[in-house]
Amino acid sequence: MTKFEQEIVKILQEDGRASYKQIAEMLSAGEDKVKAAVEKLEKDGVILKYSAIVADDEFFGDTVQALIEVKVSPMKEKGYDEIAGYVSGFDEVKSLYLMSGAYDLAIFIEAKNLREVARFVSEKLSLINSVQSVATHFILKKYKLSGTTIGAEKERLLIQP
Amino acid sequence: MNYDELINPVVAQLPQSGIRRFFELANEIEDCISLGVGEPDFVTPWYIRDSAVKSVVAGKTQYTSNAGLLQLREMIAKYLDYRFSLSYEPKDEMIVTIGASEAIDLAMRTFISPGDEVIIPDPSYVSYVPNVRLVGGVPVPVKTKVEDDFTLTPQALESAVTPKSKILILPYPNNPTGAIMTAEQLAALVPVIRKHNLIVVSDEIYAELTYEGKHVSIASFEGMKERTVLISGFSKAFAMTGWRVGYVCAPKDVIRQMYKIHQYTIMCAPTASQYAAYEAIKGGFEEDFSSVSEMREAYDKRRRFLVAQFNSMGLDCFTPRGAFYVFPSVKRFYPTGDEFAEKLLYGESVAVVPGGAFGAEGKGHVRCSYAYSLKSLKKACEKIRAFTENLPDNK
Numbered sequence: 001m002t003k004f005e006q007e008i009v010k011i012l013q014e015d016g017r018a019s020y021k022q023i024a025e026m027l028s029a030g031e032d033k034v035k036a037a038v039e040k041l042e043k044d045g046v047i048l049k050y051s052a053i054v055a056d057d058e059f060f061g062d063t064v065q066a067l068i069e070v071k072v073s074p075m076k077e078k079g080y081d082e083i084a085g086y087v088s089g090f091d092e093v094k095s096l097y098l099m100s101g102a103y104d105l106a107i108f109i110e111a112k113n114l115r116e117v118a119r120f121v122s123e124k125l126s127l128i129n130s131v132q133s134v135a136t137h138f139i140l141k142k143y144k145l146s147g148t149t150i151g152a153e154k155e156r157l158l159i160q161p
Numbered sequence: 162m163n164y165d166e167l168i169n170p171v172v173a174q175l176p177q178s179g180i181r182r183f184f185e186l187a188n189e190i191e192d193c194i195s196l197g198v199g200e201p202d203f204v205t206p207w208y209i210r211d212s213a214v215k216s217v218v219a220g221k222t223q224y225t226s227n228a229g230l231l232q233l234r235e236m237i238a239k240y241l242d243y244r245f246s247l248s249y250e251p252k253d254e255m256i257v258t259i260g261a262s263e264a265i266d267l268a269m270r271t272f273i274s275p276g277d278e279v280i281i282p283d284p285s286y287v288s289y290v291p292n293v294r295l296v297g298g299v300p301v302p303v304k305t306k307v308e309d310d311f312t313l314t315p316q317a318l319e320s321a322v323t324p325k326s327k328i329l330i331l332p333y334p335n336n337p338t339g340a341i342m343t344a345e346q347l348a349a350l351v352p353v354i355r356k357h358n359l360i361v362v363s364d365e366i367y368a369e370l371t372y373e374g375k376h377v378s379i380a381s382f383e384g385m386k387e388r389t390v391l392i393s394g395f396s397k398a399f400a401m402t403g404w405r406v407g408y409v410c411a412p413k414d415v416i417r418q419m420y421k422i423h424q425y426t427i428m429c430a431p432t433a434s435q436y437a438a439y440e441a442i443k444g445g446f447e448e449d450f451s452s453v454s455e456m457r458e459a460y461d462k463r464r465r466f467l468v469a470q471f472n473s474m475g476l477d478c479f480t481p482r483g484a485f486y487v488f489p490s491v492k493r494f495y496p497t498g499d500e501f502a503e504k505l506l507y508g509e510s511v512a513v514v515p516g517g518a519f520g521a522e523g524k525g526h527v528r529c530s531y532a533y534s535l536k537s538l539k540k541a542c543e544k545i546r547a548f549t550e551n552l553p554d555n556k
Contacts, residue, residue, distance in 0.1 A: 011462065015535050022539065025469035026462040158512055159184040159197035161287040161336075 001046070004029070005037055009046065012038075016050040055142065055150045064117055065094075065110050065139040069103040070125065071132040080104060083130055092120055103135070175291050179518030183502065187512040194541050195512040196529040199336060201400040201485070205437070206452055209399060212440035213433045221432055227424045229257025229408070230435045236442040237408055244450070245368065245378050247391070253413040256423055257406065257430045257438075261366045261394040264409035265292050267419045268328070268362045268390045273298040277327040282313050284488075284516060284523035286336045286364070301326070304522050307479050307490070311340035315349045322357045329359045331379055334367035337519045337528035338488045339464075339481020344377040351382050361389045366407070367484040369398035369453050372461050374482070380410075387412055397484075398453055399441040404434040460485050463531040463538055470542045471529075474549045485532045488516065490525050494552045498527040509544040 001009075007027055011018050020038065024031040041047045054060075070087075074080050080098050087107060088096050095108040107125075111117045121134055143150055165173070187193050204210075228234065234251035241247040249255055258264040265288060273279065275297030281289050283302035293300040303321040305311045318329065331350075333342045354361060361379055368376040380389040394407025407430075409419065429435075445453065467487045471478040476489035491501035498515035505511050514530075516523030531538060 007462075011535070015539070018535065018539075022466060026466040026535075028465050028469075156195075156198055156200075156202075157184070158187045158193060158195040159180055159514060160199045161178065161180050161518070 005041060005046075008034065008037055009041065012047065012050075053146050053148070055145060055148075062113055063110060064112070064114055065108065066117055067137045067139065068107040068109060068121065068125070069099075069135040069137070070105040070107060071103050071134075072105060072128075072130045073132060074104075075130060083128060086128065087125070090120070090124060092116070103133075171294060171297070175294060178287055179499075180287065180514060183506075183512070183515060183518075186503065187506060190506060190510050190512070193506070193510050193512050194537060194544065196531070196533065196538075196541055197512045197514045198530050198532060199486075200402040200532060201397060201456070202532045202534065203400040203456055205400050205404070206441075206444070208444050209401070209437050209441045213404075213437035216436035217433050221436060223432065225429045225432050225435055227429050228255065228420065229430055230439060233257055233435050233439040234408075236439055237410075240442045240445070241391075241410070243446075245376060245381065247378055247380055247386075247410070249391075249410040250413070254416055255408060255410045256416060256419060257408050257435060258394075258423065259407070259427060259430050260396060260405045261364060261392050261407035262288065263423070263427060264390075264392040264394075264407050265289065265362070265364065266295075267409060267422055268392065269293055269296050269298060270422050271415065271419045272328055272360055276325060278323060278325040279328040279330060280318065280321045280326055280359075281330045281520075282311075282332065282335070283520035284311075284335075284337055284526075285330070285332050285519060287518060289330050289332070290520075298327075299325070302520055302522070305338070305340070306522075310479065311335060311338040311488075312342050312346050313350065314346075315353045318350060318353050322353070322359075326357060326359060328362055329354060330362045330364065332364040334365075334371055334376070334483020336367065336484050337486050337514070337516060337523060337526075338479065339484045339486045340479075341371055341374075341376070341483040343374065347377060347379050348382060350379070351385060354388070355384060359388065361385070362392065363389055364392045366392065366394050367397050368393060370457055370460060370485060371483045372457070372464060376483070390415065395438050395441055399438075399445075400456065401434075401437065401441065404431070404437055406430050406434045406438040460531060463533070463535060466535070467529065467531050467538060467542070470546075474546050475554070476545075476549065485530055487529045487531060488523070488526050489529070491527055492525045493554060494549060497524050499524075502527050505545065505548050509548045511541050511544045511548070 008023055011023050011026060020031050020035045024034045072083055075082055084096060087093060092109045092111050093107055094110050097106045099106050121136055125131060125134055234255050238249050238251040241249055269292045273296045278299045278301045279293045280301045280303055282305045290300045301321050303317050305313055363379050365378055380386045380391050391410040395401040468478050468480055471489045475493050478487055478489040481487055491498055495501040498517055502513050502515045514528040516526030516528055
């Protein structure tokens with residue numbers, strides 16, 4: 001990745017709504033050049049998508065979010081990729097990571113209610129042959145998302161010399 | 162009780178800062194978007210905060226030596242050498258102060274007798290003039306012009322010198338203009354400074370925030386260290402404004418005199434803050450100051466964005482190469498920055514600082530800080546654009 005592309009990604013990570021023109025101004029580059037670079041980044045899958053990061057509990061209502069730790073036995077020749085590919089196919093799985101340490105897969109899921117989480121674990125996850133154990137942790141409260149502390153108002157004066 | 166006859170007339174006659182009045186106006190506006198703040202929007206890096214906590218937990222709560230922790234002074238010396246090729250002896254050429262602010266005051270008190278003149282580039286940071294007045298000195302503003310990129314030219318300096326001139330304040334990178342002085346521009350001042358036997362008080366608090374090139378200190382020129390009082394601190398480079406730690410470096414015969422004032426009035430900079438400052442530089446060396454570079458790069462993007470935005474709105478903008486301010490002229494719309502800022506505040510709830518607060522030469526400008534997130538800057542620009550689009554063109 002070029003330095004220019006990296007700079008663009010950094011800007012979009014902070015603000016996905018920055019326009020080509022604004023990015024061009026920030027980097028003192030041509031708008032066309034920025035547009036071409038962003039399109040390439042999207043096409044190459046460097047930028048997966050643009051989304052809003054929502055902090056408001058009211059929005060989520062009764063939705064339940066959980067982290068599920070899963071121990072699996074890796075498959076011969078395919079390692080973890082096959083099972084990971086299979087698990088990511090479920091709609092309720094929002095993020096999926098391969099981890100080092102005490103367990104292998106970390107699954108972040110979002111479901112309408114508790115029962116749905118239970119069903120996901122008992123009827124989907126635990127039926128997979130290579131799954132050895134599952135531990136489900138419900139998310140109780142969010143304090144910081146994507147680098148932004150929720151509700152943290154900076155006590156800054158409006159005007160200073 | 163009538164205090165009027167009791168208060169020191171020098172203090173009584175100090176004008177309220179132009180910023181103060183505006184601050185009060187802005188505070189009444191609900192959901193005000195401000196570009197008015199002169200401090201980093203970054204929080205002090207975690208490792209620095211942590212070191213201060215640990216120092217307190219470990220019970221390091223007493224005074225330090227008056228000049229500041231020796232280990233901190235050694236670190237500052239190493240830092241100045243590595244970053245700016247300056248060589249200062251930690252033992253007797255340096256005092257750790259309560260921010261650069263104390264250092265400015267120390268410099269004035271140490272050199273100025275009543276009637277001595279202090280040459281100050283105009284516009285500049287608001288506290289130089291009052292500091293000079295408080296010790297009975299005479300501030301002599303010297304106009305810096307947008308045509309000269311707001312630098313101090315040897316001609317302008319020469320024309321401001323009188324037999325009473327004693328100090329030249331050299332505040333670059335500059336608040337509010339964002340101007341810097343290049344090595345060539347500084348070199349041109351050296352003969353004038355030496356000819357008139359001036360002391361230079363070089364306020365380099367924004368040195369780390371220099372874009373397109375590297376900061377050069379006047380003290381690094383031949384024959385200049387002996388007549389330079391170098392002032393800097395941690396507030397801007399390490400996002401540590403609230404910790405109040407700065408430092409002053411000067412020849413030891415000068416430091417010896419300053420030390421007395423510091424000792425009698427301050428004792429020492431806050432101990433926890435000194436431990437934090439020590440860790441700021443130590444940690445900086447461990448990562449080759451990459452946190453500082455990251456901050457600078459973030460500011461740089463915002464700088465380019467704001468300059469492009471303002472120019473496209475008809476707010477003529479000199480391209481600043483230091484600090485975190487843009488200083489556009491508002492003359493196309495209003496004769497003064499005061500009017501522009503007030504109308505903008507009431508019209509669109511955006512606060513910028515009228516340039517007149519920084520000296521007579523700033524009157525036709527406003528100072529906008531880009532120590533804000535891109536999101537806030539975008540929002541502010543939208544509002545300022547809406548505001549200017551509805552204004553009649555004064556030209």
